[in-house]
Amino acid sequence: MKKAMKKIYLLGSVSVMLMGLVAVFAFKNTNEIIVDKGYAIGDVVTDFKLKSTTGKTVSMVENRSAKGYIVIFTCNHCPFSKAYESRIMALDKKYASQGYPVLAINPNDPAAYEEDTFENMQAVAKAKNYSFEYLQDETQNVARAFGAARTPSAYVVKREGDKFIMQYIGGIDDNTQDANGVTKRYVEDAVNSLLAGKPVVANVTKSVGCAIKWKGV
Amino acid sequence: MFLKRFFSTFFLTLYLSGFQLFSQPEKVVIVKFEDLQKMINSSSDTTLVVHFWATWCRPCVEEIPFFEKMNKEYSNQKIRFLMVSMDFPKDVQDKVAPFLEKNKINSEVVLLDEPDYNAWIDDVDKDWSGTIPATLILNTTMRKRVFFEGQINQEAFTKELKAMIPTAGDN
Numbered sequence: 001m002k003k004a005m006k007k008i009y010l011l012g013s014v015s016v017m018l019m020g021l022v023a024v025f026a027f028k029n030t031n032e033i034i035v036d037k038g039y040a041i042g043d044v045v046t047d048f049k050l051k052s053t054t055g056k057t058v059s060m061v062e063n064r065s066a067k068g069y070i071v072i073f074t075c076n077h078c079p080f081s082k083a084y085e086s087r088i089m090a091l092d093k094k095y096a097s098q099g100y101p102v103l104a105i106n107p108n109d110p111a112a113y114e115e116d117t118f119e120n121m122q123a124v125a126k127a128k129n130y131s132f133e134y135l136q137d138e139t140q141n142v143a144r145a146f147g148a149a150r151t152p153s154a155y156v157v158k159r160e161g162d163k164f165i166m167q168y169i170g171g172i173d174d175n176t177q178d179a180n181g182v183t184k185r186y187v188e189d190a191v192n193s194l195l196a197g198k199p200v201v202a203n204v205t206k207s208v209g210c211a212i213k214w215k216g217v
Numbered sequence: 218m219f220l221k222r223f224f225s226t227f228f229l230t231l232y233l234s235g236f237q238l239f240s241q242p243e244k245v246v247i248v249k250f251e252d253l254q255k256m257i258n259s260s261s262d263t264t265l266v267v268h269f270w271a272t273w274c275r276p277c278v279e280e281i282p283f284f285e286k287m288n289k290e291y292s293n294q295k296i297r298f299l300m301v302s303m304d305f306p307k308d309v310q311d312k313v314a315p316f317l318e319k320n321k322i323n324s325e326v327v328l329l330d331e332p333d334y335n336a337w338i339d340d341v342d343k344d345w346s347g348t349i350p351a352t353l354i355l356n357t358t359m360r361k362r363v364f365f366e367g368q369i370n371q372e373a374f375t376k377e378l379k380a381m382i383p384t385a386g387d388n
Contacts, residue, residue: 079273083305149348174333177305181332205335206347208303211276211367 038147041203045157045164048142050105050135051118053125058103058133060157060164067099068158068167068194070187073137073148075106076124077115078210081151083176085128088152091172091187092132100156100191102132107143108151112213143212150209156190156200167200171207245313247306250331254340256299257355263295264356264381267341269329269349271303272316276368277350281320283371287378288324295383302328303349356381 039045049059060069070091074081092102110117118136125134137143146155147169156168168190175181190200256265268284270277281300288298300322304313309328317326331337338347342364345351352369354377355362363377 079305149346171335174335176334177307177332184333184335186335206338206345208334208338208347208349210274211348213275 038145039155039166039169041166041169041200043166045166046145047164048137048145050137050142052133052135053118053122053130054133056133058135060103060159061162063101065099066101066159068156068164068191070095070100070102070191071105071146071155071157072102072172073105073107073143073146073151073153073212075108075113075116075151075210076120077108077113078151080176080209084152084172087172087179089128089130089132092130094188095191096131098191098195100195104130104132104134105137105142106134106151107137107140107148107212109140109213109215111215140212140215148212150207150211152209153207154187156187156194158194167194168203170202170205176208245302245309245317246327247309247330248327250329250337250340253301253327253329254337257341257353258357260357262356262358262383263297264354264359264378264383266296266298266378267301267353267355268298269301269303269341269351271349272308272312273304274349280350280368280371281322283369285322285324287375291378291382296378298324300324300326302326304328306330354378354381356383358383 045060047060049057052058060066072088072091074084074088076082088102088104095101106116106121108116114120121134121136124130146153152172154168154170154172155166157164158167159165168187170186172185172187173182174184174186184202186202186205189202193200253267257267266284266287270281272278284298284300302313306328313326313328316322334347338345341351342353342362344364345366348366350368352365352374353362354364354374359381361381363381365374
């Protein structure tokens, strides 16, 4: 599509219009996939099976002791994900023992970002000694189902029997650059509420991050 | 004598300030959302293009030449392009300024220092999820606003912008 865009500017007026139409349609199609809204609060989240950097295949239902999960779409290359890395590790340290472990999922097309290959995911997980599963969403279907558009994007799901119910969608906290400047801990507040048997108050927040690179777009 | 000295100093100062303006890359002003909101909400017949980007955002960087080109193309119209960087304020010297210099960016650039994204994203546009690039075209006099999330459809953007060029007599 980018190449087509460039051509548009080089070619004459008639072909410009024709190709413009083609480009518009191409854009519309890809846009529908990306802007798919995904799960809403209260929706049942379909379980997934993803490859972990540990070599295991991980699904949500397998871990019987989990009361739920903190699902975070993140990756290696994105500066905003990097800024949150230690806070994601801290979330798992704090909440895994209370029944809400972190599941980190890298949805990026590794062909677009060398840093986001499975090998590099393994290297980072090992070097930083991740206590949580770092999963690769190779088909990008899980990110699509969640409606994730950027990294980092956080979700909190609660187990009800063998089902998982969406409880929180949004940012991790209110200060990406400066962990010491955080005043609202959105994910922590959500998990704390669930642990106390209360509903999540701020259950949807908006955040900025690196756009997920979709395959074939 | 006094007058002569006064004038020579005066012109020297004028010359120097002019020289500085042209030889130095423009400084990136750090703004709060309040400042941005004032620009967005102020009643004006000028059409404002607010483009949210960051040096670390590859899809943003890819389309910056397009916005530069548009800015040049419409420089004689009442259209103001404002490139709002979402880079961290700590990176303004080491990343943003060198990026602008290297890529010869002449558009007006500000850096938005407002870390609680959830507090203001909806105020830019309800439909904005927070993904960048994102672009807002608005004209308060015409009561028109168009919002784009993600890489811009250049055809659609140009069409919308053309429809929002203020005419000379508009006020």
